[in-house]
């Protein structure tokens with residue numbers, strides 16, 4: 001196929017060129033009815049191609065023309081058998097994968113450090129999760145990946161598993177040995193589903209970890225908007241081989257995707273694929289080089305550490321995505337949250353993620369050398385002994401906690417009910433501080449990275465209460481609970497929880 005073509009984008013341009021008189025949605029009718037200030041800012045062109053599925057424009061839910069060709073081009077570019085465009089991010093991708101692959105009550109092995117959208121998939125599908133513990137790096141305060149050994153043990157202990165689901169890479173850019181995992185899972189006759197939200201670029205450069213499609217996963221999702229150039233919310237779901245029921249997958253997509261997709265977003269997927277297929281290796285070479293050079297410069301600053309190839313080979317670290325730079329700031333006395341706030345307030349720099357010990361910066365094909373220089377210069381100043389006095393000082397919270405040794409990631413809480421059953425059960429609110437022993441009915445995730453510390457169906461342990469209190473004190477944003485400040489938590493009513501049983 002001709003990868004320089006963008007058939008879907010082209011179809012939208014042809015509609016605009018034809019000067020059709022619109023009596024259809026969206027109501028702003030190519031910008032004419034739109035608030036003027038907004039339209040002037042976003043521009044006429046984006047309004048002109050914000051159309052609706054109709055003859056000549058094709059339909060995301062039933063593609064037969066230009067969109068079918070655009071998805072076929074994407075499948076070829078990614079080495080998949082089929083590719084589906086998604087307009088509600090990898091969040092909808094996770095939900096679709098789960099709904100397509102597992103039935104209520106069927107077992108699926110999942111890492112406990114999955115994104116919260118995987119839990120949404122579990123609630124929707126009614127599947128029974130078998131949680132796998134990823135390796136953990138206590139020094140860096142970071143979850144790593146699930147190893148092939150853990151997968152092999154899980155397959156042995158649960159021969160009735162239907163599928164295995166992994167997150168590869170992690171939010172921090174660490175990958176597992178996915179080829180070994182594909183082999184194990186397929187040898188056992190199970191499906192492998194991969195959340196590759198953070199690796200849409202892997203397929204286009206030999207210096208990056210192997211992609212899920214190249215490794216032979218049955219289903220995988222990419223957040224094209226995260227590391228490539230599509231608009232926010234744009235993602236792709238790739239399918240390969242003959243293990244997945246494609247009719248079921250298509251039915252699920254038709255159920256979960258909007259009937260009114262935003263067409264500039266859909267077109268941006270078509271264009272992002274062309275960009276990678278035609279210029280990806282060259283663009284990514286520059287990005288990788290800039291990221292590696294920046295990592296070297298940051299590592300020369302006393303008090304900072306950015307992990308790199310030297311950790312490869314540790315348990316849970318098979319390969320690394322060099323375009324993500326995690327700067328460990330704990331030796332400066334700052335929490336990652338404090339460093340992130342300082343970067344923003346004083347240096348006008350916004351990072352992707354902060355946690356207790358680290359800030360994470362994404363280097364993408366849009367990162368300029370000037371931006372990288374300013375990032376390094378900011379850290380040079382933050383690390384100086386005689387740093388300006390007006391910058392806020394470390395709160396000391398990290399130091400105190402490190403002394404007390406109470407910074408450990410909490411152990412996985414025992415699962416007392418299926419996520420779906422707990423989510424749908426009768427619930428009540430109790431004080432978070434007094435919730436020990438109760439069954440949680442909501443998902444509580446520091447965001448980013450959006451990995452639940454506790455999720456529906458799990459018992460709230462004392463360790464989890466202490467950990468979340470520490471994260472809240474350190475300034476983390478929490479997503480998921482009904483009560484934003486987590487003074488109260490939604491738990492399963494005692495009467496409903498009393499009979500809770502996970503069965504065999």
Ligand SMILES: Cc1ncc(COP(=O)(O)O)c(C=O)c1O
Nearest residue numbers: 088089090091115117195197223
């Ligand atoms: C591992 C992982 N999977 C899925 C998602 C959801 O992706 P999206 O924001 O594209 O819906 C995220 C978001 O951060 C993520 O980190």
